[in-house]
Amino acid sequence: MAASLLPPANQILSQSKAHTLSLLERCSDMEKVKQVHAQMIKTGFVRDIIPASRLLSFCIATSNSCSLAYARMVFNGICQPNTFMWNTMIRGYSNSKDPKEALILYCQMLHNSAPLNAYTFPFLLKSCANLSALEETQQIHCQIIKNGFGLEVFAANSLLHVYVKSGCISSARQLFDRIPHRDTVSWNSMINGYAKNGEIKNARELFCQMPARNVISWTSMIAGCVECGLFKEALNLFQEMQVAGIEPDNIALVSALSACAQLGALDQGRWIHAYIDKNQISIDPILSCILVDMYAKCGDVEEAFSVFTKIEDKSVAAWTAMITGFATHGRGREALELFMEMKKAGIKPNEITFTGVLTACSYAGLVEEGKLIFKSMKRTCDASPLIEHYGCMVDLLGRAGLLKEAEELIETMPMKPNAAVWGALLRACHIHGNYDLGMRVGNILIKLDPGHGGRYVHLASVFAAAGKWNEAVMVRKLMKDRGVSKLPGCSLIDLNGTVHEFFAGDQSHPNTEEIYYTWDRILERLRQEGYVPTTENLLLDLEEEEKEAAIHHHSEKLAIAFGLINTNPGTTIRVIKNLRVCKDCHTATKLISKVYACEIVVRDRTRFHLFKDGNCSCRDYW
Template sequence: MKVISCSFTFEHNLSETMSCLQRCSKQEELKQIHARMLKTGLTQDSYAMKKFLSFCISSNSSDFLPYAHIVFDGFDRPDTFLWNLMIKGYSCSDEPKRSLLLYHRMLCCSAPHNMYTFPFVLKACSNLSAFQETTQIHAQITKCGYGDDVYTVNSLINSYAVTGNFKLAHLLFDRIPKPDIVSWNSVIKGYTKAGKMDSALTLFRKMEEKNAISWTTMISGYVQAGMNKEALQLFHEMQNSDVEPDNVSLANALSACAQLGALEQGKWIHSYLNKTRIRMDSVLGCVLIDMYAKCGEMEEAFGVFKNIKKKSVQAWTALISGYAYHGRGREAISKFMEMQKMGIKPNVITFTAILTACSYTGLVEEGKLIFYSIERDYNLKPTIEHYGCIVDLLGRAGFLDEAKCFIQEMPLKPNAVIWGALLKACRIHKNIELGEEIGEILIAMDPYHGGRYVHKANIHAMAKKWDKAAETRRLMKEQGVAKVPGCSTISLEGTTHEFLAGDRSHPEIEKIQSKWRIVRSKLEENGYVPELEDTLLDQVDDEEREAIVHQHSEKLAITFGLIKTKPGTSLRIMKNLRVCKDCHRVTKLISKIYKRDIVMRDRTRFHHFRDGKCSCGDYW
């Protein structure tokens, strides 16, 4: 009876401990559970300790892994399972280098390896893009006799491919007699991570059997490479192949929709999520908010946010960013305050979002107060992005001297983005002298960015210094730098139509030009005179400048939308550059004359045009 009683006590303590671990969410609670294990003798039991450490490793809490390391260091002779457990934990963490340090200790301790050791170490190498370490571990794999283990070889392929050594990755792949689906996915993933999408697609097409990971790897690769159209095309192909999309592929497809402004496709994915009852994790929730916000539907974005049960800092940040894009600074600040009342601490990305909201709405004093609170109240160091937001905030509002002093007093070295924000403000507020000074700084700092030359040339042109404007453009040509062409897209019935400034390649360009002449006539009847200020590129006469401004890409896209949609239909336009003054004024007038709501997203923000007015209040 005594033995049975002891056994019951041990089993009871173990069961209670496992139950407590499942409910554990804070380090203080973890310490209490560990103390209980010490008191009841469970720390002497190998099974119990492995369960404890496994929980720490798999937990989402960043505090648990370091604590597991402390516990691990208390073992005299940890077995292979425990070494592998710790190496795995760090390989998936923000500190993959610690995996390699642990592996080095494992070698020094002459601890035996098994088939799981090397894949974990190689995952750390992949995350670090550590080629030299990969080759050394490759030698260890051969020495230990695991050169034919398919899991180890697949990890090697992935690590070599990620570090850019595609010849070695392909050599290993070709040596596998019958590569499994993981082998194919490993080499494809390497190519996608390096942005070599053509090579990845060639291999992908050769695969006889594809699983969800194969499709997801390609889709996410396209999104990371900025090839969002291709990502959505492949996503549709995936659906037609009867492979169920997983959370990662859905999140990437939504991200592609956000970048393209493909609202209808994004809505379809949202309804698919509801229909299939896929669990709305934090990542999916954030990308859905972001998709609706970037497609101009803030009410839908807020609806998704409200339905998220456990709102993370990322979800709050996505919502605040959405309000920033739309120039709804007051609402962004309201959510920023509400978030903190709910006990959610903002992170550095949240501060970038809220400062951007202040900048786009001209909330100068509010923005400055928030900026100076970052370090004082939240114990965070302001980043270069935060400093850039303040320069933009001051510059847009016309406080150019204050913005310049702010840059000069920054503890961080100002980059081209910060000087660029001030140069843009100089152009808006016609400060020629300061603009010319900053233009010189920018071209010296960033000589291969076409926008720097264009802005500087336009500053000279404003002052009618035609020789200097021509010299800047000549220097731009000598450097082989091209101006980024204006490009606008409009999505109609699931198809995205693209227009370039002055381009005549669209199959219906004659219809578009004919319709534009009618639109222009109506504009002139309503008092329209072209704004040529943004077209002062060199000594061309007014007629030439007017011809240029009438060929801007957003005008072509809007005109096409008027042709292809019924009266009263809203139009959604995406523009890769900042909308110019003339196009902004024209779009306001079109919204009034044709009684259309027009939503335009330019490089930085949204403009909602209705009845001759814009949501930005002409402040952009």
């Protein structure tokens, strides 16, 4: 019999299968996948495990709802899916907008008695993390132990991540302590969990015990410190990171720049910016925005604007940061112009943008412009005013002396006014001498916010200004009886990359003696220029001489004296204060800028004051 010239059937089948797999590899979109799928149905390869698995993998990798739905249709048509197929579908749903479906698939997998492996659980746990499904996480944890995967570091790390993300730090720590062979991911997850939960001390202890730290370890610590308000500690860690030879990623840089912004650490912020440029680090939208914010909050609004103009694709956050920067520096017109330019560029302002531009109008006394923008929010930007925007409007009207209009706005608000709104009106009453309204608003504030010491102090000041001394003393006594304390005044000054901190009456600084001696000399010069301390309404239980001594030791005055000691003549002194600058400190600082021929920039709780030639940029409108 003559030999057949045709290859064996199994060889033809193998070649055809290889061709199908090759076609799947070359697919670039779902339309081509559907064509190959149709061919697989025709040839019967759709029932073959390998081509069917590849088909599912491609659909999942496309990462959109249509391809995932198509993958599910293919999957449902497979009689006995193997573990890889189940895992593929669970992975697809864990990365989708419907992670709950991954848990449903897992239940079906158990019902069908499909074998589980170590790769089944990480995707399930990712779904639990996205859903914040703690109960389901605990059930899956039991399944992991039951199936013998409890010691697998891959599964354990996924479980650790879910507990951390769910805020179950105690459960996370118990699991962490039981992992026999922890890797860097294990340590980083636990450190990140402590840091995000505000347990910096525990995070630091683990960080110090860690065998080998990578950039994620350092970044978790730095970001955690920033979130907890430990800005000096964050910058110290950032410096330690440099010494350790670890190159910071963008998240670490953003966190460090945020710390600089809060501390007013301009020198360190400039150094980080120079580091970014020198190392040609890609400046993404978040990094560019934080650079603008850092320079603005550190008092260098010109450099903030310079960075802003260099951003090619400006996000709404970048526009908002610059508008807010102009606002806090009292440059209302420039903030308004930028707001208009933003809208012309087709960028839709968000709620924070409106807060920034309304604040700009308030600080610059642009009443009519503020009213127009407030009214336009719903009409032109489809943004209903929030309570923050009403607070800005009350502040705007109050500063301008339109107290009746401000009160009417509060009464017609669609939501219940909060302490910030009433506080804005109380400040306006004090400034413009409407003590009757001020007393009424002050009593509302104390009932609304009984644990805030500033509310009692403001009301006592209103009573004192109205000549009602007994009532003022009673408010102070009420504050004392309730155990409420006023936040102590604190000022920061950044010199040569080191942030120095001062409190009112502070004597903890190593150079205290020199600082107080210098301030006494400054005070003598100011008196020669006609300076008279403003002591009315201050600490009512003190004699006049004691009042003067107390007011002369306010934290910003000590910081300015320290700055004059340690800088060359003509150097700009930059001070950050946690409270509003008092009237006496404002008057004294104006005079210091004239007598010592220097510029002094003070950032208080709400805005910047640039003191120069005996004047302030706020035009005494603060």
